[in-house]
Every structure is written in structure tokens, then in C-alpha cells.
Amino acid sequence: MAVIDLLPSILLGAAPLALVWIVVWLRRSPLPPGPRSEWKNRVKPGTQPWKAYKELAKEYGPIMCTQASFGAYAFVVDTAETLVELFEKRSKIFSCRPRWVMAELYGRQNNVGLMYYGEELTRVRKVLHRGIGLQAVPQWENLFEYESLKILSDALADSANLLSSVEYNIESMVVRFTYGHDMDDEFLKLATKVSQQTGVALQPGRWMVNYIPILAYVPAWFPGAGFQKLAREGKDYYFKLTRPPYERVKEELSRGVATPSFVSHSLTDMAKHPHLGFNEQAIMSAAGSVFSAAVDTTTSTVLSFFLLAATHPEVQERAYNEIMAVVGPDRLPALQDQDSLPYINCIMKEIWRFNPPVPILTHSPIAEDKYLGYRIPKKSWVFGNVWSIMHNEAQFPEPDKFNPDRFLPVEGQPMPPDPKDFVFGLGRRLCPGMNFANALVFLTISRAIALSEIRPPRGETLLLEFTTSLISRPKPFKCVVTPRKGVPPELLAQLKPEKLKALYKTI
Numbered sequence: 001m002a003v004i005d006l007l008p009s010i011l012l013g014a015a016p017l018a019l020v021w022i023v024v025w026l027r028r029s030p031l032p033p034g035p036r037s038e039w040k041n042r043v044k045p046g047t048q049p050w051k052a053y054k055e056l057a058k059e060y061g062p063i064m065c066t067q068a069s070f071g072a073y074a075f076v077v078d079t080a081e082t083l084v085e086l087f088e089k090r091s092k093i094f095s096c097r098p099r100w101v102m103a104e105l106y107g108r109q110n111n112v113g114l115m116y117y118g119e120e121l122t123r124v125r126k127v128l129h130r131g132i133g134l135q136a137v138p139q140w141e142n143l144f145e146y147e148s149l150k151i152l153s154d155a156l157a158d159s160a161n162l163l164s165s166v167e168y169n170i171e172s173m174v175v176r177f178t179y180g181h182d183m184d185d186e187f188l189k190l191a192t193k194v195s196q197q198t199g200v201a202l203q204p205g206r207w208m209v210n211y212i213p214i215l216a217y218v219p220a221w222f223p224g225a226g227f228q229k230l231a232r233e234g235k236d237y238y239f240k241l242t243r244p245p246y247e248r249v250k251e252e253l254s255r256g257v258a259t260p261s262f263v264s265h266s267l268t269d270m271a272k273h274p275h276l277g278f279n280e281q282a283i284m285s286a287a288g289s290v291f292s293a294a295v296d297t298t299t300s301t302v303l304s305f306f307l308l309a310a311t312h313p314e315v316q317e318r319a320y321n322e323i324m325a326v327v328g329p330d331r332l333p334a335l336q337d338q339d340s341l342p343y344i345n346c347i348m349k350e351i352w353r354f355n356p357p358v359p360i361l362t363h364s365p366i367a368e369d370k371y372l373g374y375r376i377p378k379k380s381w382v383f384g385n386v387w388s389i390m391h392n393e394a395q396f397p398e399p400d401k402f403n404p405d406r407f408l409p410v411e412g413q414p415m416p417p418d419p420k421d422f423v424f425g426l427g428r429r430l431c432p433g434m435n436f437a438n439a440l441v442f443l444t445i446s447r448a449i450a451l452s453e454i455r456p457p458r459g460e461t462l463l464l465e466f467t468t469s470l471i472s473r474p475k476p477f478k479c480v481v482t483p484r485k486g487v488p489p490e491l492l493a494q495l496k497p498e499k500l501k502a503l504y505k506t507i
Ligand code: HEM
Pocket: 112, 113, 114, 115, 125, 128, 132, 289, 290, 293, 294, 295, 297, 298, 301, 357, 358, 361, 362, 423, 424, 425, 426, 427, 428, 429, 430, 431, 432, 433, 434, 436, 437
């Protein structure tokens, strides 16, 4: 019998199935409300999208569907409650990253920040937790001590170059911590190049392959497949940045001459504690991710401190008085003092609230889910608008005012949300370097206040403006850093190059 003769029976048999499918499809929950196609008119390129989303959320509510392109939906979450519900309470579902095929071709899936949810991510995050988590912080106390003093010493010596010196010092510290070596120019050039390339790979709307993943299989010689050549080049750069420094530590460790570092500790742990399940690829990925994750975010925080301190001298005075009352004039604040310095902690929270270094978190669900009766499809993009949550007028009155007092307890009044619960992310993607960053930022701020005064250049008014980028930081500004009057010379002497050199040797 010919197939054509069977066609009526096949169609008849398939009809009920098709009917069931159509009914299920029609009865699906709706998508959340949102501006859809109008979205592009409401979020102007080059302006901070987190502010536009905040305005849109006033019309559309705590979760809105902004756009859909090639079947991928994008949602923006605007309230603390919804973000905690999705990213933290349902973190089993919402802990993946959206698919960026171009970033995969660039080899960036080895970078933890972009890695998809799964076994490999769990393993790499375990390596990171052991190496940079809370229990690892005391081991690196001398590194933080050194770094906080070096940043201040350079700021006092040449405040005109504050922005570049802060960034350079943080870069050097991260390399020293990760591999136990001093950073050289070649590493810095490579890291800068890799970071630019990652930015290019992630550019929204630029790569057709992000929308039509099958294009990833088109060979490089095929007309129009120039992206393959770029991606190959990007992959080679990433390899050069992450493999040789790792191999060098491994080789030094085998000869017993490795300086303590994240990599040397992790390799030692792998050999001594097989039950941890570490492997070399996971250690190399973890180490290769630290630089990009740590430098921009920490630099943003320290620069925000200098800008906000310069524009708020009264905050510096109150913090100085607290340090004098708790620590006294004869020594510098140390990590152990943090819990006894509530006002300094309020300043840190307010800096992170005022300009969260990562204003928007990007997660993706591994399965379809429902929230408030709305459907959130699998693999969609879910943006957590941390900036908006940190500028919610109900919880943070006058949100555009820098006011550390808002975090001091007032009898009978509820405390506002702690910015640290949001600006470091949530759930299974929570920043593993949070305690590391906290230690460095606390020492840098408290020591800068104890030893110096930070002011705008004479006759100038500083603007509190921040960049529009994945990691937002203050726009270029100038401030003047001078030694505080009356500080005992022995304390200021700790900033001298020879003293710093001696401290560096103890790390
Ligand atoms: C003030 C400084 C910092 C801030 C504000 C910050 C913030 C963040 C945020 C928001 C995320 C994404 C979380 C999410 O998607 O939910 C993240 C991820 C990450 N951070 Fe940090 N971070 C800082 C410093 C550091 C430092 C010092 C390190 C390392 C020493 C570090 C290592 C990482 C890594 C490896 C990831 C990727 C984790 C993953 O995707 O699973 N961060 N950080």
C-alpha cells in the first residue's frame, strides 16, 4: 500500500494529539505585562537602563516582560521581594546564565561569571569558596593591610592620578593573590584585551549567531563567517591569559618554591583532600575568573568612596570620631575592629546602595516557572534591577541623597534592607568574593579616614555621576587627599615605601 493511501488514517490519528497540544498551548498562563515593542523607545541607548526600567516598573509592576526577540523573552524584576523569591528561594531554577553563543565561541564559558548552571559550575564554585570565602579571609590579612595602605600612600603622593592608581593597585593585588606573582605589563595588556573582547562578544544585537545558534557550525572560510575568525582569536587570548600563569604555579609547586596563592592553595587541597572533587580544569577556570570578577567591582567601590567622601566632609568627621573613640589615636583600624565600628559599616552599605557596582543582575531559568500567575519561559533572560531596589523610596527615603545614617537602628522602626544582600547577587550565583571584597573595602575606607582628609579640588563642585556599563563606576573626577592634621607621625610612617615593601614581603 502506498504512503499516500495511508495519509487519511495518519491525519485522523494525529488530529486528537494536535488538538490536545493546541488546547494546552491556548491555556498557558500569560506573560507578565510590559512595554514589549515600545520598550526600545523607552530605554534610550547610552543612558543608564536601570533608571528607565525603574520608571517602566511604576506602570507594569514588580516583574515585566520587556521584549521578545527570536523567541527569547526578557523580564525585569523591580522589587526586593520578587528578586528574593526568584533568585534565592527558587535558585534551583533561576541560577543559569542566558545563552550567549558568541561568548561560548570566544571560550568564555570557562569564566565562572558566564558559566551555565550544572556540575562544572558547582565544582568551580567549590574551589572558589574554599579559596576566597569567609574562612580564607584571615589568611590574607597582610595582603589586605598592605593593599589598603598602598592605595592611600599613592593617593597622598599624587591625588591627581587617584583613579588610575586605585585601579592599578587592585589589579596588582588580585594577580598577587591569584598566582603569587607580581603583575607584569604583559599580563595587564592581555587582561585588558581579553576584557575588551568579552565586551564585544556580549554586545547586545551585534551577533546573528546569538539568535541563530546553528551558525556556530559555519566554517571560518564561509562567506560572512568572519565572526569565527574573531572568536578563534578571542579564544587564543583567553587561553594565553589563563593557562601560562596557572602552569607556572603548578611547576613552582612541584619544585617546592611556590609563593602562597589561590592556585597553590587549591592545588595543594586537590592533592591532600580528594573528597573535595577538585580537578585541574576547575582550578584553572576559577583562577582565570577572579581577575575579571574582582577588579572592576572593587575599583568601582573604592572610587565611589573617594567621590562620596570628598563631597561629604561631615561623614568623614563622624567616621573619624568613631575611630578615635573605638580604636584610639595610636594604631590603625584592623579587621577585628569592624564589628565595633557601626558608622563605618553604615558608610560601606550606603556606598553600595548609592551606586551598586553591578546595577543589573542577569540570570536565566533552566525550566519554565510561574510567578503571580505569570509564565516565565525556560531559557529566558531575567534581569534583577538591583539599582532600582536600592533606590526604592519606601525603604530608602530620599534615595538620591548619600546618607549613611539611614542604616543606624532607630527604636521602633524597621531596618531597611541590607544592600549587601543584593549588590553581591543572590542564590546559587551569589558573589563568592563577597567577604574578600568586604575586608579590603573596610580596611581601605577606615584607614583612609583615620589618616587623611579627602576634599574636592579648591573651588570645584564634584558631580555624583556614574558610568553606563555592566559594571558601573564614578565618571572621571578629581579630588585632593592630604594627611589628616594631628595624626601621630609613627602612624603616617606606615605609608612610607620602605615600610610598605617590608609588609609586602610578609604576605
Ligand atoms: C565590591 C566588590 C564586588 C561586588 C559588588 C561583586 C558583585 C558581584 C555580583 C553582583 C556577581 C553576580 C551575582 C549574581 O549573578 O547573582 C558577582 C559574581 C562573582 N564575583 Fe563578585 N563582586 C565583588 C568582588 C569580588 C571579588 C573581590 C571576587 C574575587 C576575589 C569576586 C568574584 C566573583 C566571581 C568569581 C563571580 C561569579 C560567580 C558566578 O557566576 O557563579 N567578586 N560578584
